[in-house]
Amino acid sequence: MPDPWMPQAVKADLGDHAPCDPTFPARAIAHITADEEATAEEPLDLLPFANLKSFFTGSGKGHAPHILWDPFTGAFAQFFPATSRSKAVFDADGGFRTNRTGKVVLQVEALFFPHCRVNGKVFARLVDTPCEGWAVLHAWIGSWGVPDVWPMGRPTSLTRNTCPADKWTSQGGWYAHAHVPENTHVDPGTWPALDSQPPEPLPVGPRFEPFPGASFFRAGRTSPVIAAMHARLVAEDCDRYTSSTHVDVWGPGDVRSYTAWQQKLGLEGGAADGVPGRSSWDRLGVPHV
Known part of the structure; x- marks a missing residue:
């Protein structure tokens, strides 16, 4: 069985675990934290990873994903095991059970907002960042059987494109928050490319420094x-x-x-x-x- 806790993530278990529905295919949902509203004319500094981690373990625990990912440093925090639903999408009473429709429904929040500033450089899109740690994250999610497909297409802009009910319930793979039924968000805008290569080993890999002794x-x-x-x-x-x-x-x-x-x-x-x-x-x- 794959590891319910991503080995490279700091474990910040919120408890309150609840099962997903294995009668539906495995899926992942991509988000950005979008915690500031910046523009090309008025960029803003990216909030520290520790701030968002504290938010999801504090007042924001009711909106926590499985994984918080810093694409600038490759840092991760994990709040729920893969075997539990998380809470990062809206789930209407009596509706699709959007957080649960899948063998797994792995939700990732990338620490990013458009026109964020890091070390003096401004980044308009998530794919413009170094995307540090993506290979490790992608491999872990793939180990849970999430296929490398975007049933609604890979996101390329901050636009809403709600997935039809029949596709949502029948097709696994990667979905943007902008695709999820019952929701109104338009994120993540862009996302790193998926590939069909065999997953990289999950322990320390080339994007992380091996233990020097x-x-x-x-x-x-x-x-x-x-x-x-x-x-x-x-x-x-x-x-x-x-x-x-x-x-x-x-x-x-x-x-x-x-x-x-x-x-x-x-x-x-x-x-x-x-x-x-x-x-x-x-x-x-x-x-x-």
């Missing part, structure tokens, strides 16, 4: 890998740094912040000593540098 993390070690790790720890609300300089040098702030990450994973005592181990490193998902 515990001996790599010694005082004074300078490496872009440490800078990438620093960014991921900040994104995971494990920022225990006292300085924003020399982010590529291993030091006491890294030890404190990594300890916070280990504790977040439920490790205690000597297992939360601030020195990365293979399991906690793989769960952190440090982007390849």
